[in-house]
Amino acid sequence: MLEVEGLTKTFPGGSQPVKAVDNVSLKVKDGQFVSIIGKSGSGKSTLLSLLGALDKPDSGSVKVDGQDISVLSQADLAKYRSRKIGFVFQSYNLIPNLNALENVMLAMELAKELSKPERKERARQLLNQVGVEGDRQQRKPGKLSGGEQQRVAIARAIANKPKLILADEPTGNLDSQTGKMIFDLLHNLAKSENTTILVVTHDLLIAGKTESTFKLVDGKLTKEN
Amino acid sequence: MNVINRGVRNAFRNSVRTLAITVIIGLSLGLALAMLVAHQAVGRKIDSVQADVGNTITISPAGFRGFTGTGNPLTTAQLAFINKLPQVTATEESLSDRLTSSDTNLKSGISLGRLGRRFLSNSGSFSGNSNFNFANFTPPIRVIGTTAPTDLANTTGGGTFKLVSGTVFSSGSDANVALVGSSIASKNNLKVGSTFTAYSSTITVQGIFSSGNTFSNNIIIFPLATEQRISNSPNELTGAIVYVSSASDVNSVTSLITKQLGSAADVTNSAQQNQNYISSLNGIQTVSLYSLIGAAIAAAIIILLAMIMIVRERRREIGVLKAIGATNLKVTTQFMVEAVTLTVLGGIVGVIIGVFAGSPITNTLVSSANSTSSSTIAGFGVRRRGGFFGGGGVIQRHGGFFSRNISNIHAVVGWDVLIYGIIAAVLIAIIASFAVSFIISKIRPAEVMRVE
Numbered sequence: 001m002l003e004v005e006g007l008t009k010t011f012p013g014g015s016q017p018v019k020a021v022d023n024v025s026l027k028v029k030d031g032q033f034v035s036i037i038g039k040s041g042s043g044k045s046t047l048l049s050l051l052g053a054l055d056k057p058d059s060g061s062v063k064v065d066g067q068d069i070s071v072l073s074q075a076d077l078a079k080y081r082s083r084k085i086g087f088v089f090q091s092y093n094l095i096p097n098l099n100a101l102e103n104v105m106l107a108m109e110l111a112k113e114l115s116k117p118e119r120k121e122r123a124r125q126l127l128n129q130v131g132v133e134g135d136r137q138q139r140k141p142g143k144l145s146g147g148e149q150q151r152v153a154i155a156r157a158i159a160n161k162p163k164l165i166l167a168d169e170p171t172g173n174l175d176s177q178t179g180k181m182i183f184d185l186l187h188n189l190a191k192s193e194n195t196t197i198l199v200v201t202h203d204l205l206i207a208g209k210t211e212s213t214f215k216l217v218d219g220k221l222t223k224e225n
Numbered sequence: 226m227n228v229i230n231r232g233v234r235n236a237f238r239n240s241v242r243t244l245a246i247t248v249i250i251g252l253s254l255g256l257a258l259a260m261l262v263a264h265q266a267v268g269r270k271i272d273s274v275q276a277d278v279g280n281t282i283t284i285s286p287a288g289f290r291g292f293t294g295t296g297n298p299l300t301t302a303q304l305a306f307i308n309k310l311p312q313v314t315a316t317e318e319s320l321s322d323r324l325t326s327s328d329t330n331l332k333s334g335i336s337l338g339r340l341g342r343r344f345l346s347n348s349g350s351f352s353g354n355s356n357f358n359f360a361n362f363t364p365p366i367r368v369i370g371t372t373a374p375t376d377l378a379n380t381t382g383g384g385t386f387k388l389v390s391g392t393v394f395s396s397g398s399d400a401n402v403a404l405v406g407s408s409i410a411s412k413n414n415l416k417v418g419s420t421f422t423a424y425s426s427t428i429t430v431q432g433i434f435s436s437g438n439t440f441s442n443n444i445i446i447f448p449l450a451t452e453q454r455i456s457n458s459p460n461e462l463t464g465a466i467v468y469v470s471s472a473s474d475v476n477s478v479t480s481l482i483t484k485q486l487g488s489a490a491d492v493t494n495s496a497q498q499n500q501n502y503i504s505s506l507n508g509i510q511t512v513s514l515y516s517l518i519g520a521a522i523a524a525a526i527i528i529l530l531a532m533i534m535i536v537r538e539r540r541r542e543i544g545v546l547k548a549i550g551a552t553n554l555k556v557t558t559q560f561m562v563e564a565v566t567l568t569v570l571g572g573i574v575g576v577i578i579g580v581f582a583g584s585p586i587t588n589t590l591v592s593s594a595n596s597t598s599s600s601t602i603a604g605f606g607v608r609r610r611g612g613f614f615g616g617g618g619v620i621q622r623h624g625g626f627f628s629r630n631i632s633n634i635h636a637v638v639g640w641d642v643l644i645y646g647i648i649a650a651v652l653i654a655i656i657a658s659f660a661v662s663f664i665i666s667k668i669r670p671a672e673v674m675r676v677e
């Protein structure tokens with residue numbers, strides 16, 4: 001269960017402060033697949049970074065399984081990001097100097113739950129599962145296509161069996177066909193693993209396929225359906 | 226894959242940059258190590274100079290030195306206090322004189338020569354006597370009574386005592402015996418057991434010595450007490466050498482003795498004689514120390530700037546590491562490993578440079594300093610050209626300054642230099658990493674949400 005209450009984040013803008021996230025409240029049940037739509041600059045990325053504890057809100061609370069993340073220490077925040085959250089970014093954000101397998105293994109190393117051989121075995125399975133197979137697993141991100149990189153990123157995001165996957169325009173850099181495949185991959189995962197997924201998207205077609213959709217306008221969240 | 230593995234791999238991520246950083250750090254660390262080598266070599270030289278001649282004090286009657294000069298002799302009583310000083314380990318006392326033809330039946334081993342004539346005609350006793358017959362004149366023979374018969378450097382003015390035949394008398398002897406220089410012995414057909422006359426006493430030759438130089442080979446050495454008795458100069462002294470236990474006490478003991486003896490004596494010490502030499506060595510040491518520190522700081526600044534550049538370049542990557550659960554400490558550790566790898570590589574290059582450059586740099590530093598001190602050496606050299614009577618500086622410890630050619634300093638690269646090099650590299654890297662850890666901690670993981 002994800003519970004968000006009165007979440008607000010303000011940035012110091014040029015002439016006046018920008019309320020990037022303005023008093024946002026929402027509840028998402030476990031295993032739900034939710035989309036957030038909104039124009040560029042409406043605060044979608046800011047909202048996701050608050051949910052994923054990448055940034056601190058000015059006010060309001062984020063509760064995951066009843067635990068308020070705003071009271072966590074630095075070390076516990078790192079643990080929260082590592083074990084409870086899986087991120088998928090628009091620009092993939094893989095570590096350039098590590099190959100696909102090592103990128104996935106790194107996420108598990110930081111979670112400190114599996115031994116090295118176990119990590120390697122699981123990373124291999126995950127990559128096979130997302131369709132990055134054979135010698136592609138040994139390639140560095142620079143030698144993979146955008147779609148392949150995003151598959152690796154998804155494998156990394158689900159590696160530690162997180163409660164919540166936060167995907168910020170995961171198909172934004174991909175052509176529509178590849179984008180659809182990536183979306184289906186996320187969708188299937190949500191089904192099979194009972195993982196809650198929040199996906200930010202421009203693509204209304206994609207949004208239409210999710211269980212519920214929210215819309216952000218100037219930092220204010222409204223439920224679409 | 227762990228944090229160390231990643232850090233090391235990142236160090237080789239950009240081969241051109243890795244090479245550039247390695248070479249630059251290598252050059253500055255190499256310079257630092259070469260300077261360390263020079264510093265150590267010069268330091269060892271200073272120690273050996275101070276240990277070698279740094280603990281003696283020379284006392285002469287005011288206005289008299291060795292075998293020549295004017296003024297009144299010192300007395301045993303005047304110097305008695307010196308042996309009671311706690312810093313003094315030993316003293317050697319001597320009384321020098323010249324035997325003229327009326328004092329002895331011996332003939333000098335060397336002829337008068339032009340120098341002898343000049344000094345004779347310049348001296349007051351012969352001036353105005355234009356009829357003086359040089360041909361009939363027998364050059365006087367230098368004699369010395371001493372408690373240290375074999376220490377030619379301090380008694381006669383130089384050379385290494387080598388017993389040709391016979392034995393050496395004990396330092397406290399009062400017998401009518403003598404050690405005769407080889408020149409006099411052969412000129413007068415003296416053997417061990419032969420006798421000769423001095424101050425109307427009959428003396429037995431106990432030994433014949435050679436010294437390696439003509440000046441000392443033309444000397445007769447008596448026990449101090451014997452010389453004082455037969456020359457009718459009881460308790461008189463013309464010189465003393467005081468040994469001080471530690472070189473650091475030399476100056477304080479010198480001023481103590483100077484104060485006590487007042488205007489009766491000239492008191493000098495070997496430290497003063499070597500002061501110019503030591504101060505030029507100290508100059509080299511200072512230069513090498515500052516260069517060492519400067520080069521090490523340069524290496525530290527280079528790795529710091531390189532790490533700042535690398536961290537800024539990998540801002541996004543650092544954000545990603547944090548976003549997927551890495552702590553600041555973990556990220557900093559990874560960069561620290563990278564910095565250590567780069568500087569250790571640079572350190573290895575530096576050690577190689579240091580090993581090859583240490584000796585030439587030491588020589589360059591020393592030879593440039595040598596040209597400033599050579600004038601001092603020449604100055605001393607003129608004074609040493611004392612002739613027949615002018616044995617200037619004779620009783621001073623011989624040769625210390627002159628034989629000590631400044632260029633025989635040996636730069637040695639020890640294991641310690643290699644270890645210092647690697648430790649310096651690691652320390653520098655760790656300090657640089659702490660500095661960049663601040664930048665790392667300031668990077669907000671939310672930045673990774675931004676799209677380039």
Ligand SMILES: Nc1ncnc2c1ncn2[C@@H]1O[C@H](COP(=O)(O)OP(=O)(O)O)[C@@H](O)[C@H]1O
Nearest residue numbers: 011012018020039040041042043044045046047
């Ligand atoms: N670090 C920041 N500093 C200042 N303003 C920011 C910062 N991050 C976002 N903003 C502002 O907050 C608003 C919302 O941004 P963002 O969440 O990135 O929107 P979206 O992802 O919907 O395009 C924008 O006006 C943006 O300029």
Ligand SMILES: [Mg+2]
Nearest residue numbers: 044045046168
């Ligand atoms: Mg955005």
